Amino acid sequence: MSTATIAPAAPVLDLDARLALVDAAMSVRLAEAAVAFEVNTAHLPGADPIPHIAEILPHQPAAAPSPYRTPLADLLHRARLRIEIDGWCRDAAFDEAGAVCPIQAIRVEARGDRDLAHDACVTLLDAIQDNFADAETIPSWNRQQTNVRPVLAAFDRATHRANARNR
Incomplete structure (x- = not known):
């Protein structure tokens, strides 16, 4: 007679946990890409280091106050x-x-x-x-x-x- 073993169920992750895992994976990939960029451009005399790119959200220009009161x-x-x-x-x-x-x-x-x-x-x-x-x-x-x-x-x-x- 054979005995079957049941594997424990994988934990269910909520949205925040899944986003944190994806964020960590993307951070690792970006760090690897930065290193690869530095290695690939080290021999170029005019190559700038990787610029820091801040997250810029698109926004509407601030509207000037209306000159009309009515x-x-x-x-x-x-x-x-x-x-x-x-x-x-x-x-x-x-x-x-x-x-x-x-x-x-x-x-x-x-x-x-x-x-x-x-x-x-x-x-x-x-x-x-x-x-x-x-x-x-x-x-x-x-x-x-x-x-x-x-x-x-x-x-x-x-x-x-x-x-x-x-x-």
């Missing part, structure tokens, strides 16, 4: 900045690169305040119609533009109008 003017100002930073989208609300159309910029910057977003769109359309009387909607006017300059100018006019009306 909610509507501030929203229009932020929406204009969003188009400048993220890019302008002509034929859709947004594209895969992150560019946005004027209405999408307003919606994003309104942060869920639908009434304020609606008021901003109305004010923007009024500013557009000052120079383009045949513009029926913001999207139809936006599709007719060939570059971002008229869009930014319309935001500027709308922002100044909202500020002048103390809105």
Whole structure:
């Protein structure tokens, strides 16, 4: 009769323990790669030592405080900045690169305040119609533009109008 032995079950590691093991393994591999780099470049007279690379997290540039104190003017100002930073989208609300159309910029910057977003769109359309009387909607006017300059100018006019009306 043969006797079977049962191997003890492997301990179950939680996420922190597994991450610590991977971190330790990666540290060893990086140290080995650093040594290999130093050995392979020791004969090069201009080879710099391995630079220390600090972990840099991507971040948005700190936005300057808005010069406008009224909610509507501030929203229009932020929406204009969003188009400048993220890019302008002509034929859709947004594209895969992150560019946005004027209405999408307003919606994003309104942060869920639908009434304020609606008021901003109305004010923007009024500013557009000052120079383009045949513009029926913001999207139809936006599709007719060939570059971002008229869009930014319309935001500027709308922002100044909202500020002048103390809105």
